[in-house]
Amino acid sequence: MTTSSGTARIVLAVPERTTVVVVTWRGAGHIAACLDALAAQERPHRTLVVDNASDDGTARLLAGHPSRPRVVRLPRNAGYAGAMQAALPLVDTPFMAWLNDDAVPATDWLARLEDAIGSAAAATSRLEYADGTLQSLGVRLTPDGHGADTTAVPAFGFCGGAALLRTDVLRAVGGVPAGFFCYYEDTDTAWRIRLAGHAIVAVPGARVTHRHGATTRPGSRSFHRWNERNRLLTLLRCAPAGVAVREISRFAVLTALLPIRQDVPDAENFRVGLRCGVLAEVLLRLPSALRARRAITRRSEVSRRSVWRTWATPVSREG
Structure with a gap:
């Protein structure tokens, strides 16, 4: 392009390194906030929404959202794990980000994850409740084999609500355990990443506000x-x-x-x-x-x- 003084200025496009995958099921009440936050990200990226056969108007909302995300609608509800595995073959960027549809990332969320991941296979975010209280910096492994949120670092694994993974490593370790439907798909995947010899890093500066349990009811x-x-x-x-x-x-x-x-x-x-x-x-x-x-x-x-x-x-x- 040419400036007002007549000198030429070259603008280089920043390549999209990450596909952010958002899984939704009956998310009409909250997914717009998630997509708005993704549209405001400082770092260029692709957005892929996997709709788990929602029947509450989510499809219509997605079609009309100004960010125009790519949408894949599944014929049935495959759960979070099944939808993430369905998305994996469609990702052709070096990184695949997992993001809950009830999560609202800060504008520098993706940039901080991409900048901090280094040679690690995955990077986990700082999830906060709506009042700013810390929910998670990743997942810990308890002595009886539970995967649980941790507020300490280093973390054993990433929380699937908001994380960045290397696409090639995820494929190499076997992808996402689709049959889990939901819960523990992040712990299982992180465990396999550790077994394969890769590191996982926590990025406390990558902030995400999480409306915990908006889709599934904890305790049910x-x-x-x-x-x-x-x-x-x-x-x-x-x-x-x-x-x-x-x-x-x-x-x-x-x-x-x-x-x-x-x-x-x-x-x-x-x-x-x-x-x-x-x-x-x-x-x-x-x-x-x-x-x-x-x-x-x-x-x-x-x-x-x-x-x-x-x-x-x-x-x-x-x-």
Whole structure:
């Protein structure tokens, strides 16, 4: 282009290095804020929205949004994990960002993640509640094999609500476990990234306001079903064999003892019916989990025991 003084000025386009994937299901009440925030990002990027067969007007809202995101509408609700896996073959940028549809990133969110990731395979964000309270800086691994939000760094893994991943590494470690539907897909993926010998970094300056639980209800029966089932499946796929056997056995024994215990918490995940259903689902998926375990072993550069000893210790707990 030419300036008012007649001198030529060359403007170089900054290449888009990241495809931000937003998964939505019945997100008409909140996804516009997410898309507005993405449109305001300082760093150029592509936006891909995967609509899990929403029936609340989300499709119409997406079609009319001024940012004109690319939209893929699935024929059925595949959950967060299934939708992310469906998006993976469509991503042709070096990075793939995961972002919840109820998350609103700061304008420099993506720039901070891209600048900080370095040689790591993934970078996790700072998620805050609407009042500014810190929710998460990533995921920690507890000594009994739970993936839990952490407010300390370094973090074992990334929180799937807002993270940046190297596309080629994600593909190389087996993609996203679509059968999980939702919950633990981030812990399982981070675990496989660690086993493959890659680093994961936390970027506290990459801020995201998160309307936690806008789509799924924490504490609900479905929430606990997916959490309990997917934790056990993640252990079967990624943990040392002794740890997986120990934790599944503990889960089964506690389930058997619940009818005769007097001190049972009043929570859905302590309902015998739900827990029996979880065990049945894990048993049904055992062959595929063991096949995945063998594939993960072939791709691993670090032993399961080494990853477990490094991250599943009291040191990685809060406080």
